[in-house]
Amino acid sequence: MTENTATEGLDQLDRVMAALAHPLRRQVLLVLHFRGGEMGAGDIAERFSCSWPTTSRHLRQLEESGLVSVRRDGRQRIYVLERELLTNTLGNWLHWFKGNVRPK
Amino acid sequence: MTENTATEGLDQLDRVMAALAHPLRRQVLLVLHFRGGEMGAGDIAERFSCSWPTTSRHLRQLEESGLVSVRRDGRQRIYVLERELLTNTLGNWLHWFKGNVRPK
DNA sequence: TTCTCCATTAGCTGAATTGCTAACTATACT
DNA sequence: AGTATAGTTAGCAATTCAGCTAATGGAGAA
Numbered sequence: 001m002t003e004n005t006a007t008e009g010l011d012q013l014d015r016v017m018a019a020l021a022h023p024l025r026r027q028v029l030l031v032l033h034f035r036g037g038e039m040g041a042g043d044i045a046e047r048f049s050c051s052w053p054t055t056s057r058h059l060r061q062l063e064e065s066g067l068v069s070v071r072r073d074g075r076q077r078i079y080v081l082e083r084e085l086l087t088n089t090l091g092n093w094l095h096w097f098k099g100n101v102r103p104k
Numbered sequence: 105m106t107e108n109t110a111t112e113g114l115d116q117l118d119r120v121m122a123a124l125a126h127p128l129r130r131q132v133l134l135v136l137h138f139r140g141g142e143m144g145a146g147d148i149a150e151r152f153s154c155s156w157p158t159t160s161r162h163l164r165q166l167e168e169s170g171l172v173s174v175r176r177d178g179r180q181r182i183y184v185l186e187r188e189l190l191t192n193t194l195g196n197w198l199h200w201f202k203g204n205v206r207p208k
Numbered sequence: 209t210t211c212t213c214c215a216t217t218a219g220c221t222g223a224a225t226t227g228c229t230a231a232c233t234a235t236a237c238t
Numbered sequence: 239a240g241t242a243t244a245g246t247t248a249g250c251a252a253t254t255c256a257g258c259t260a261a262t263g264g265a266g267a268a
Contacts, residue, residue, distance in 0.1 A: 017121075021121050021124075022225090022226085026121070026197075041246090042243095051229080053230095053245090053247080054227055056246060057226085058226095074235065074236075075235040076245085077245065087202065090194065094194050097133075097191055098191065128256095145214075145216090146214060149215085155258060161256080161257090162256090164216085179266065180215085180265095181214080181216090
């Protein structure tokens with residue numbers, strides 16, 4: 001198998017940044033975080049005003065970025081926030097800008 | 105005038121995240137940072153492989169997000185990195201995820 | 209003024225994104 | 239088996255995005 005789940009073509013930063021570009025996807029991450037990091041797809045979807053399939057697709061995009069992972073539990077699909085990936089990826093990029101360079 | 109430069113409709117986080125979604129725009133910010141925070145449009149553009157107008161548009165998008173500002177100097181246009189806006193906006197959002205919530 | 213240089217705006221095309229409804233899959237319940 | 243529940247996939251339309259070339263604007267130099 002050549003596909004590593006979220007490792008095809010673009011690098012991690014590209015995928016994470018693209019996933020974070022949409023307000024609803026950022027909101028999903030926050031909801032997940034404040035509900036303990038794990039939620040069923042339905043619990044997530046009912047908190048948003050758009051249609052279920054639309055939310056479902058956003059969830060898949062988050063999964064493909066690696067920011068969440070999925071576990072099955074009976075007929076539920078549990079989405080799990082990958083908090084470290086989020087904070088590391090974003091934090092590491094942001095870190096480039098922390099030092100003063102030629103402060104003038 | 106009703107337009108506040110980078111304040112029409114979307115909020116700051118939306119605009120910043122959208123601007124950061126494109127690899128070239130992130131690269132521009134890094135180049136700006138490591139060259140001291142200020143560069144002429146031409147100096148920026150010649151570092152990228154795409155056409156000049158394309159880079160120019162990315163620069164405008166960055167400006168509309170507030171991540172850079174522009175100053176004129178003779179016939180040059182100097183782009184200035186708004187480093188604090190970048191680190192504050194991104195840092196503040198990221199900060200929500202720093203604390204453990206219901207750590208299990 | 210005219211010419212040149214720096215850079216943007218205009219206008220187009222193709223691809224990606226986002227939303228919807230309808231149809232489908234899979235598991236559980238009776 | 240048959241039905242209900244949980245959620246995704248398929249397929250479509252509208253919008254936005256990203257790239258290009260060509261045309262334009264604006265400031266300085268001759």
